Amino acid sequence: MVQMRKWQPLLKLDRAGQRPSYRQIAEGLVAAIADGRLRPGELLPGSREMAQLLKVNRKTVILAYEEAATKGWLHSEQRRGTFVSQHLAPATSPTPAAGQPFALALLEAPATPYFAHGEQVTAHCDRPGALFFDNGTSDHRLLPQAVLHRYYRKALRSSFASNTVRHGSESSSRYLRGALADMLRHQRGMNIGAEHICLTQGVQMSLYLVASAVLKPGDTVLIERLSYPPAWEIFRQLGARLVTVDLDEEGCRVDQVDALCRLHNVRAMYITPHHQFPTTVSLHVGRRQQLLELARQHAFCVIEEDYDHEFHYAGQPYPPLASDRRQRHVIYVGSLSKALGSTFRCSYIVAPPPVVAVLERQAALMLGQGDAVMQRMLADLIIDGELSKHLRRVCAEYRRRREILAGCLRAAFGERIVLREPEGGQALWVRFDDTIDVDQLVSHALELNLVVRSGRQFSPLGERENALRLGFASLSAEEIVQATERLGRAWGRMKGDD
Secondary structure, eight states: TTTTGGGHHHHHHHSSSSHHHHHHHHHHHHHHHHHHHHOTBBOOOHHHHHHHTTTSSSHHHHHHHHHHHHTTEEETTTTTTEOOSSSOTTSSSSSOGSSSSSSSSOOOOOOOOHHHHHHHHHTTSTTTTTEEEOSSOOOOGGSSSHHHHHHHHHHOOOOOTTTTTTTTTTHHHHHHHHHHHHHHHHHHHOOOOOGEEEESSHHHHHHHHHHHHHTTTTEEEEEEESHHHHHHHHHHHHHEEEEEEOEEETOOOGGGGGHHHHHSEEEEEEEEEESOOTTTTOOOOHHHHHHHHHHHHTTTTEEEEEETTBBOOOOOOOOOOGGGOOOSSSEEEEEEEEOOOTTTTOOEEEEHHHHHHHHHHHHHHHTOOOOOOHHHHHHHHHHTTTHHHHHHHHHHHHHHHHHHHHHHHHHHHHHHEEEOOOOOOSEEEEOTTTTTOOHHHHHHHHTTTTEEGGGGGGGGGOOOEEEEEEEEETHHHHHHHHHHHHHHHHHHHHEEEE
């Protein structure tokens, strides 16, 4: 019945008119086909259904269908029904409204290579045998599906029983923010409560909210020379001016920040200190303290994205900059989506309560209410220790996959690569010597059904970077071997071996 309702505005009969009803129906169908409201191949209701809908005799509908079919607009198939013809002449084919230009000029930003690459990934998703060296994402196949099913059912029952679904997600939001605050206090040394947390649906939403609250057009934002493209694109679109800070084996060159602050009116600095994106290096402890002191001296905001905090393989994870009890300039961005996969869109911002109040007002405009059932489920997973249990298990597996990928790369490329195994994270940053052009390597790999990003995509200035970021977590051991073999074959093609 829901599908039948769409036919009511298409076919309106003038019962007081002089034209027969069957002809009015036929003309209505032809008009709907001609202007694109009915598309080639679309199934029409059966004659009984249409007669009941239009309150006419069934024979009237049959005559209308026959007339439209005689003129080539419809065709019938025995036992299947009546369809809009797939073989309309070009002159009678509808012109989609989408083909017409929009009346107003839009404020467009040029597409960055990073996002253009996303279209390439989408195009290969359904190809048999395609492999992806992604940015470093979790393997959904390792999720504890039975546990997630059980916790979701429990959250669903609880939410409906308590009527929290009807009244929005405030109680479930408070419940999840309390669970997150406990987790961050115990695992990351952050002295916070639920009032310090703003929930969002993804890191990019978090970054947009923070940047909208902190920046105004013309402000300067410091970013690392290689950085997360969605972040710096958000800053650019909000009118900020980007200035880059160099990187070395100890992370961001914090010693450059003081001079840059004296040259520019720096309002904020975006940084991924724990496992730097994309190079995976961890910021040295001395530089962390230096950065906090510079933020105090020059009064700029540090936007800290704690990238891949959960996945650390060597010793204890570094405490976040936001955990320093004396700091007053850090806004912290974290996520559960990396731990549980991108299906679970839950990220969060940690800041002083007055800042959180501003962020939540802005989030209410963009998001409205959150998912009450999902919020309760995630909180229970944290409180009951199931999230920690899952992370312990997958960290051991991801560490093994990191070692397999490093070994395969060294076997395939030998001394032509510089590979530093990171302390954590879900990807390797691999530098190639000048005998291998990475941009060409990426192109040849694509021909072999292997999708990988060029290092150039992580440069805000579009500078050439002869390196690759190779995510290993989402690939099984066998897939890592296959993907690396294809990368080696791509290099062989460059040398003319194939």
